Amino acid sequence: MGKNRIEAFSDxxxxxxxxxxxxxxxxxxxxxxxxxxxLIRLYPxxxxxxxxxxxxxxxxxxxxxxxxxxRTIDRTALWINNLTLLFIAFMPFxxxxxxxxxxxxxxxxxxxxxxxxxxxTGSWFWxxxxxxxxxxxxxxxxxxxxxxxxxHLCPIxxxxxxxxxxxxxxxxxxxLIALVPAFFILSNPLINKILLIDKTDRPWK
Amino acid sequence: MGKNRIEAFSDxxxxxxxxxxxxxxxxxxxxxxxxxxxLIRLYPxxxxxxxxxxxxxxxxxxxxxxxxxxRTIDRTALWINNLTLLFIAFMPFxxxxxxxxxxxxxxxxxxxxxxxxxxxTGSWFWxxxxxxxxxxxxxxxxxxxxxxxxxHLCPIxxxxxxxxxxxxxxxxxxxLIALVPAFFILSNPLINKILLIDKTDRPWK
Amino acid sequence: MGKNRIEAFSDxxxxxxxxxxxxxxxxxxxxxxxxxxxLIRLYPxxxxxxxxxxxxxxxxxxxxxxxxxxRTIDRTALWINNLTLLFIAFMPFxxxxxxxxxxxxxxxxxxxxxxxxxxxTGSWFWxxxxxxxxxxxxxxxxxxxxxxxxxHLCPIxxxxxxxxxxxxxxxxxxxLIALVPAFFILSNPLINKILLIDKTDRPWK
Amino acid sequence: MGKNRIEAFSDxxxxxxxxxxxxxxxxxxxxxxxxxxxLIRLYPxxxxxxxxxxxxxxxxxxxxxxxxxxRTIDRTALWINNLTLLFIAFMPFxxxxxxxxxxxxxxxxxxxxxxxxxxxTGSWFWxxxxxxxxxxxxxxxxxxxxxxxxxHLCPIxxxxxxxxxxxxxxxxxxxLIALVPAFFILSNPLINKILLIDKTDRPWK
Numbered sequence: 001m002g003k004n005r006i007e008a009f010s011d012x013x014x015x016x017x018x019x020x021x022x023x024x025x026x027x028x029x030x031x032x033x034x035x036x037x038x039l040i041r042l043y044p045x046x047x048x049x050x051x052x053x054x055x056x057x058x059x060x061x062x063x064x065x066x067x068x069x070x071r072t073i074d075r076t077a078l079w080i081n082n083l084t085l086l087f088i089a090f091m092p093f094x095x096x097x098x099x100x101x102x103x104x105x106x107x108x109x110x111x112x113x114x115x116x117x118x119x120x121t122g123s124w125f126w127x128x129x130x131x132x133x134x135x136x137x138x139x140x141x142x143x144x145x146x147x148x149x150x151x152h153l154c155p156i157x158x159x160x161x162x163x164x165x166x167x168x169x170x171x172x173x174x175x176l177i178a179l180v181p182a183f184f185i186l187s188n189p190l191i192n193k194i195l196l197i198d199k200t201d202r203p204w205k
Numbered sequence: 206m207g208k209n210r211i212e213a214f215s216d217x218x219x220x221x222x223x224x225x226x227x228x229x230x231x232x233x234x235x236x237x238x239x240x241x242x243x244l245i246r247l248y249p250x251x252x253x254x255x256x257x258x259x260x261x262x263x264x265x266x267x268x269x270x271x272x273x274x275x276r277t278i279d280r281t282a283l284w285i286n287n288l289t290l291l292f293i294a295f296m297p298f299x300x301x302x303x304x305x306x307x308x309x310x311x312x313x314x315x316x317x318x319x320x321x322x323x324x325x326t327g328s329w330f331w332x333x334x335x336x337x338x339x340x341x342x343x344x345x346x347x348x349x350x351x352x353x354x355x356x357h358l359c360p361i362x363x364x365x366x367x368x369x370x371x372x373x374x375x376x377x378x379x380x381l382i383a384l385v386p387a388f389f390i391l392s393n394p395l396i397n398k399i400l401l402i403d404k405t406d407r408p409w410k
Numbered sequence: 411m412g413k414n415r416i417e418a419f420s421d422x423x424x425x426x427x428x429x430x431x432x433x434x435x436x437x438x439x440x441x442x443x444x445x446x447x448x449l450i451r452l453y454p455x456x457x458x459x460x461x462x463x464x465x466x467x468x469x470x471x472x473x474x475x476x477x478x479x480x481r482t483i484d485r486t487a488l489w490i491n492n493l494t495l496l497f498i499a500f501m502p503f504x505x506x507x508x509x510x511x512x513x514x515x516x517x518x519x520x521x522x523x524x525x526x527x528x529x530x531t532g533s534w535f536w537x538x539x540x541x542x543x544x545x546x547x548x549x550x551x552x553x554x555x556x557x558x559x560x561x562h563l564c565p566i567x568x569x570x571x572x573x574x575x576x577x578x579x580x581x582x583x584x585x586l587i588a589l590v591p592a593f594f595i596l597s598n599p600l601i602n603k604i605l606l607i608d609k610t611d612r613p614w615k
Numbered sequence: 616m617g618k619n620r621i622e623a624f625s626d627x628x629x630x631x632x633x634x635x636x637x638x639x640x641x642x643x644x645x646x647x648x649x650x651x652x653x654l655i656r657l658y659p660x661x662x663x664x665x666x667x668x669x670x671x672x673x674x675x676x677x678x679x680x681x682x683x684x685x686r687t688i689d690r691t692a693l694w695i696n697n698l699t700l701l702f703i704a705f706m707p708f709x710x711x712x713x714x715x716x717x718x719x720x721x722x723x724x725x726x727x728x729x730x731x732x733x734x735x736t737g738s739w740f741w742x743x744x745x746x747x748x749x750x751x752x753x754x755x756x757x758x759x760x761x762x763x764x765x766x767h768l769c770p771i772x773x774x775x776x777x778x779x780x781x782x783x784x785x786x787x788x789x790x791l792i793a794l795v796p797a798f799f800i801l802s803n804p805l806i807n808k809i810l811l812i813d814k815t816d817r818p819w820k
Contacts, residue, residue: 005216005269011620012220015627019635019704020224026711027233028642035712035721046708050701057697064620079390082262089224089258093251096231097240106240185694210421210474217425225429232438284595287467291460294429298456301436302445311445415626415679422630430634437643489800492672499634499668503661506641507650516650 003073006081010067013085014060017092021049021056024096045099051174052095054181059088059118061184066122066148069137070129077135080125087118105166108173112159112166115180119159123152151194155180211286212272218290219265222297226254226261229301250304256379257300259386264293264323266389271327271353274342275334282340285330292323310371313378317364317371320385324364328357356399360385416491417477423495424470427502431459431466434506455509461584462505464591469498469528471594476532476558479547480539487545490535497528515576518583522569522576525590529569533562561604565590618688621696625682628700629675632707636664636671639711660714666789667710669796674703674733676799681737681763684752685744692750695740702733720781723788727774727781730795734774738767766809770795 025045031038063084073081094111101107129135130145158176166173183191230250236243268289278286299316306312334340335350363381371378388396435455441448473494483491504521511517539545540555568586576583593601640660645653678699688696709726716722744750745760773791781788798806 005212007620008213008623009216009220009265011624012217012627013224015624016221016224016631017227018700019628019631020227022632022635022704022707023228023638024231025708026639028644028711029233031711031715035716035719038712039721049705053701053704054697057694057700060624061693076392078266079262082259085223086255086258089227090254092227093230096233096236097243100236101240104240106244187691210417213418214421214425214470217422218429221426221429222432225432228433229436234438281597283471284467287464290428291463294432294463295459297432298435301438301441302448305441306445309445311449415622418623419626419630419675422627423634426631426634427637430637433638434641439643486802488676489672492669495633496665496668499637500664502637503640506643507653510647511650514650516654 003067003070006073006078007064007067010063010081010085011060013089014056014063017089018053018056018060020092021052021095024092024099025049044102045096048095048099048102051178051181052091054185055115055177056088056091058181058184059122062122062152066126066152069140069148070135071137072135073129074135077125077129080121080128084118084121084125087114087121090114102174103170105163105170105173108166108170108177109163112163112177115177116156116159119152119156123149126152147194208272208275208278211278211283212269215268215272215286215290216265218294219261219268222294223258223261223265225297226257226300229297229304230254249307250301253300253304253307256383256386257296259390260320260382261293261296263386263389264327267327267357271331271357274345274353275340276342277340278334279340282330282334285326285333289323289326289330292319292326295319307379308375310368310375310378313371313375313382314368317368317382320382321361321364324357324361328354331357352399413477413480413483416483416488417474420473420477420491420495421470423499424466424473427499428463428466428470430502431462431505434502434509435459454512455506458505458509458512461588461591462501464595465525465587466498466501468591468594469532472532472562476536479550479558480545481547482545483539484545487535487539490531490538494528494531494535497524497531500524512584513580515573515580515583518576518580518587519573522573522587525587526566526569529562529566533559536562557604618682618685621688621693622679622682625678625696625700626675628704629671629678632704633668633671633675635707636667636710639707639714640664659717660711663710663714663717666793666796667706669800670730670792671703671706673796673799674737677737677767681741681767684755684763685750686752687750688744689750692740692744695736695743699733699736699740702729702736705729717789718785720778720785720788723781723785723792724778727778727792730792731771731774734767734771738764741767762809 025042027042027045030041033041070077091114094107094114097107098111126145126149130140130149136145158180162173162176165176230247232247232250235246238246275282296319299312299319302312303316331350331354335345335354341350363385367378367381370381435452437452437455440451443451480487501524504517504524507517508521536555536559540550540559546555568590572583572586575586640657642657642660645656648656685692706729709722709729712722713726741760741764745755745764751760773795777788777791780791
């Protein structure tokens with residue numbers, strides 16, 4: 001299947017999932033109450049909106065970067081990608097859960113599990129396309145391929161930690177969850193080192 | 206009408222329909238209740254989300270594959286395609302029905318009827334474009350054209366069977382409904398044999 | 411502004427408006443009731459969904475055909491087009507009105523007014539781009555330009571008639587409203603004659 | 616990252632945000648009441664829909680114009696753009712606030728703050744890409760670059776004024792808010808003068 005059409009379809013799902021998030025805040029019943037009580041009731045929804053928007057944004061950038069190195073996509077790769085989209089499109093639900101139950105470890109657990117599954121399928125996609133030289137761009141070094149895989153898998157460890165902490169301190173849990181998009185968005189020594197690795201092992205310009 | 210614009214428009218409708226499915230789970234009233242009771246009430250909605258997401262995904266892949274062999278689209282083909290999109294865009298409703306009434310044969314019947322209509326219009330589209338050599342890619346063998354048609358029509362038999370079983374055992378019914386996307390997604394001898402048939406009757410690489 | 415980006419943006423708005431229509435049927439409160447009462451309460455919503463889906467589909471095809479003959483788009487044309495998109499994106503509201511108040515002439519009036527405004531802005535767009543030879547494809551005959559304008563304006567007469575009839579017989583009103591998409595979708599002598607007029611006055615192939 | 620994919624993703628978010636606005640009017644509970652009371656209750660929602668649709672439309676045109684002069688986009692520019700999309704996608708919420716609380720200065724304040732943040736991030740994006748000659752089109756004059764920046768920042772002053780007036784006269788406040796899209800849409804001497812400045816300081820054709 002053509003790579004372009006899969007990119008376009010995936011972009012569509014990412015864009016819609018990210019823009020649907022605002023519906024978690026637009027609660028007609030609440031909004032009819034006074035503005036002050038509306039804002040007090042809905043500020044967790046607004047914070048969850050920002051967190052999920054930025055997190056899905058990070059996944060979109062990662063998806064785009066990964067697809068960039070792919071040459072051809074067969075049936076298996078296509079369906080692993082669709083599995084990733086299933087979890088991305090699912091995100092508004094755990095986002096609504098942590099909006100209404102921000103103190104509940106179960107809500108945080110479901111949020112972290114959804115993101116972990118997204119990372120897992122994304123890693124699976126990269127592992128699958130990179131083990132077959134027909135699917136992947138020529139000249140990629142093993143070190144680069146391995147690094148992309150590690151970058152996709154590491155957040156799972158953070159999310160598991162966040163799940164554990166959610167039963168002890170919910171604020172540490174949310175701090176860890178927010179750490180993932182923050183790491184990929186804000187400039188820091190570690191992400192700069194990762195980006196310096198050229199796919200053929202020469203430092204990027 | 207340009208094939209590209211129809212492809213892009215169709216992709217848009219598929220992507221939006223598939224991403225809107227999560228709204229069937231995001232029920233504000235339920236979610237305000239305790240997490241545990243929320244998840245107990247909403248687990249059918251989540252299962253229905255997964256089923257419909259994967260099923261619409263299969264229809265998108267099939268649509269893309271079919272369009273791939275089409276050269277030009279006239280007014281009639283355009284409107285048969287729009288009819289297919291009407292049923293695809295309708296899918297969130299039967300999905301919500303089986304979420305709230307998963308034991309009711311009428312819900313399952315409406316779900317199966319919607320998917321059958323999608324298969325029917327898809328088959329009609331393929332039959333229409335393939336009978337006119339101007340609309341279809343050159344060199345396609347009659348065997349290949351016939352096989353694509355059969356692949357589009359067969360699921361209707363499964364859905365009719367599922368409707369019949371829904372009045373006897375709702376679980377067999379859902380098993381049959383889930384069989385359709387599973388058949389097209391998971392690798393199995395039958396789908397591999399179908400994919401092996403080259404459009405000009407030579408085995409595909 | 412680039413014609414391609416305006417086409418893509420417009421296609422996006424059409425695709426989303428058309429796919430959002432299903433949310434008018436997905437009423438969680440109703441759907442929790444028994445299936446039979448759900449279907450009895452929601453059948454007008456389903457009929458309105460089909461009517462609006464096909465009608466917006468016709469406007470999309472017309473929009474695409476019109477844009478096809480346009481070469482360049484300036485600020486004025488861009489904003490007339492955005493005005494058309496404002497009315498298209500508004501359509502889910504009058505659709506919901508006629509779903510819940512299908513007997514009320516005011517609902518039908520608002521539905522017809524919205525569609526009339528869409529036709530009006532569409533005609534305005536075509537009149538604006540065609541009076542300046544820089545914006546329009548070369549070689550278009552005055553007869554062709556005039557015919558496209560007439561085709562855009564005529565439905566307004568039907569909608570005005572439908573508004574009048576809605577105070578006398580609501581069924582004649584809906585028949586007239588449905589006549590518009592039916593005329594453009596189903597093959598008939600009049601639409602075939604219109605399509606036969608070549609833009610340079612030679613019969614189309 | 617490829618400029619095209621960012622343009623397409625941004626266009627998607629703009630198109631979805633603008634088309635989701637109608638959901639602020641589609642309130643099922645209200646609509647079941649009589650048509651007349653429905654329209655009386657919902658006319659602020661309809662006016663807010665028109666205001667936000669046109670305003671987001673202006674931001675889309677501005678975004679498109681700005682991206683037109685950009686050659687390459689690095690990680691920083693990408694994330695400033697995503698920040699702009701976060702505020703655009705947020706717009707349905709302040710729109711719903713001013714629909715239900717059009718007399719409340721806090722609602723107007725939140726509406727104006729959201730749009731100010733959009734302008735701020737848009738200005739930041741332009742400032743960032745234009746200070747690095749690698750990212751921007753060749754030959755752009757300093758005067759042109761400065762003018763684009765000023766055009767992005769000025770509305771903030773109008774919004775701040777509107778916030779101040781909202782505590783004194785809510786109608787003057789809305790007049791000012793509506794002034795921003797009106798200025799960019801309707802032809803007037805000032806916008807014509809701005810558009811006459813060629814990027815290389817020659818009057819545009």
